Amino acid sequence: MDRIYMDHAATTPLDERVLEDMMPFLKENFGNPSSAHFFGREVRKALEKAREKMASLLGATPEEIYFTSGGTEADNLAIIGSARALRNRGNHIITTSVEHHAVLDTCLALKEEGFEVTVLPVDQYGMVDPNDVREAIQENTILLSVMYANNEVGTIQPVEEIGKIARENNILFHIDAVQSVGNLPVNVEKLSVDLLALSAHKFYGPKGVGLLFIKEGTGINHLTHGGGQERGKRAGTENIPGIIGMAKAMELAYSELEEFVPRMEALRDRLIHGCLEMEEVKLNGHPSQRLPGNVNVSFEYIEGEALLLSLDFKGVAASSGSACSSGSMNPSHVLLAAGMSEQTARGAIRLSLGRHNSMEEVDYVLQVIKESVDKLRSMSSIYQGKGER
Amino acid sequence: MDRIYMDHAATTPLDERVLEDMMPFLKENFGNPSSAHFFGREVRKALEKAREKMASLLGATPEEIYFTSGGTEADNLAIIGSARALRNRGNHIITTSVEHHAVLDTCLALKEEGFEVTVLPVDQYGMVDPNDVREAIQENTILLSVMYANNEVGTIQPVEEIGKIARENNILFHIDAVQSVGNLPVNVEKLSVDLLALSAHKFYGPKGVGLLFIKEGTGINHLTHGGGQERGKRAGTENIPGIIGMAKAMELAYSELEEFVPRMEALRDRLIHGCLEMEEVKLNGHPSQRLPGNVNVSFEYIEGEALLLSLDFKGVAASSGSACSSGSMNPSHVLLAAGMSEQTARGAIRLSLGRHNSMEEVDYVLQVIKESVDKLRSMSSIYQGKGER
């Protein structure tokens, strides 16, 4: 069997239809959109059309869309930019213990500038309790940042309810929706959100481009200085092919959502059930409120890293959680936040399904997982399984 | 005649050979380099190979290369990152009045954080005097930022000499070399530089990718928080196709430099002389120390914007200076810094030549310029030419 990719939460392949739309902008339409001449104007038109397309999919206006180099930059701009802009109103920020580092570390870094940060706990499924949000709000709270769906365990947060609480209390609400487009309906009106971050490569778009939705009337400071692009909010020559590709990828994600979700859920549930049939396995994340393609399971007595290595050797690409470049083997902060022991957290792997995965692949992967788990357990110093001593 | 592009300082078309190298990474090699599995490892290898290639071209080590989303981000990271890191050693920064906004505005923004900024003057050719640099240095000077070549008037600064002064005084030296690769030899050793910023789309590479050279041992603060990519200095999933393309573009820029420079200079000089043959025209920038493809001339009695419009109508794409997205018609800060009157500065246009321009095009453009200038002058309220009243 060919190599099987089940790490779509880390990144997705570029959709062929997206690449097709990008090609003219990698060839003849190369102008700088800031140039007043023909070459620039043609590109400016395409850029603004892409912005309109994405705005309308999100339920926003084009003026509310700001392109960035990815989800990380969008998250940073949202959090640092709004916190600094609102500094005179207050200095308290609320976020959760299961955020991606692009949000969590950004909030914590603001402590150095005199901000106070409350990091909300989650339940055993990695879910935030809206009541905890309500209770954490102080007089000086200016910003609340909660992810839509978790990248590691797939848990979908009650963001609509949390958004209402933010609005009632007149607090800016930022959503890291990087894992959501293509998997969930994302509409800024329904979500009562002021700031929302996306990254194209998570939904079959190109790497190196993302966007930040900034609700009209929300003043945020820009973080980089330069040519005044993106109405002064994000300086630097725009990644035009990237933005054009992102628009097409988003269009496809929205139009194919209805077909995609049940198909992923069927694969996901087969994979989850197959894993749970093995011994001493635990499903991480929420049993029902989870991303359609997310499987995250802990196998007791073995380390996830060793299991991944073994799967990789057999042509199966999975992950231990977030694709973090540090190479560190610290157990996932998300699993620890959900109350898991370090040892069990170490036994976690994530399989994230995507457009091209099939039922046959799921069945093959289940077989490979079983073999690998059995082998690793048989040599594990902490396993005392049947038939052993 | 086809449309003629003479705005290569704003952006360049992607070289076909560059696109060819990028294609596999826009298709099958889509993995996230932070992923430990096969798909990730393949991409990681390519990423590190690209880093090695660029490092060796620049005379640096791979560990000294940090990828960013472009020149603006690289400049911001260099300046803000190093200033903050050195805050305990001093709070004085020196830069010049002809820098790109990505440098100038960034330095000035640091005033809000308590930094003191000296903005050096330039001579009538837009050139910085090394003696002025020497004199501006104070006890508390920590950073000096000077561009290699000016994007508007093409003047090449005496960066080697300035670098020596920085080194003698133990001050960090940052060079904005965004306009240099492909036009000038760029070697970090020869330049005695600690920080150096590049942007791929200025040398026939893709938009949305750049790099910052950070000399080993130079501690700079990171500005965005997230997954710890680029050894903690620049968070966010890497723009892999962009980085691969940048490596190829840089390789071509270096290998073709010797052939490219005299060819551009010949075109440039014909264009300059042709313009200077018209009446009341002034060459902006340095007569000899200038980028091989840069032509910047002021036509008295007319506005550059109107002239560009007229050229555009006749299929010739040129620029009034920097491709700044603000749409403002303020006269160029570079020309004003060089001592030009506002009115003459308003009459400036920039023609920046590139790989595909030919002598025929230059001759055609000269003819078009002459016609347009004559026509605009004939209706100018401040022109009293021969044969007029």
Next chain:
Amino acid sequence: MYNEKVMEHFNNPRNAGDMENPDGVGEIGNVRCGDITKVFIKVNEQGIIEDIKFRTFGCGAAIASSSMLTEMVKGKHVDEAVKITDIEVADNLGGLPPQKLHCSNLAADALKAALKDYQDKQK
């Protein structure tokens, strides 16, 4: 950036140039952008503007606005012409980019100055 109508007026400006023995001359400079427009008018005994010319140092919008203004004014009575506003000039051009709107002032103001010059001379 500019619409087709603006570009058409820019490329084929109406009534650009000088006028011998004008009945009124107005010149206005715009401090904001440094543009300068000059308007010359010839008015007949009925007070009808029979001929009008302009010269402009300025951007495309300033030139197109001048051209449009002269077209709007020609054949009008001075009492009507004086009522023409910069907004009407911009509207007749099908709109101007926001940062260029102030350029349409220039032409309208220069016309007013020319009309004042004409009236002063009548006294």
Next chain:
Amino acid sequence: MYNEKVMEHFNNPRNAGDMENPDGVGEIGNVRCGDITKVFIKVNEQGIIEDIKFRTFGCGAAIASSSMLTEMVKGKHVDEAVKITDIEVADNLGGLPPQKLHCSNLAADALKAALKDYQDKQK
């Protein structure tokens, strides 16, 4: 991340498993990464390590290091075996990624514990 030799040992670990009636057993846990390695040895009358087995809860590097260690030790005299260092284990594997170097401690330390257990039993 890992070189081929490491991967080969990981995929085909030598001497993995249990041992009946070992002459020495050592178990070491690494607080830094939570890994635990157990080493069992069988020593003959000449002091030669005739057989060795390991069990490891840990990452690929920990498993490969354990496997390599057992290969290095088998047939050696206890006095020689006790001198084997984590660095030698990593070197014999052709190197480990920097953040994984500490994993090779585990196997070497577990062997030392097993040798101590054997010596204690001899007394």
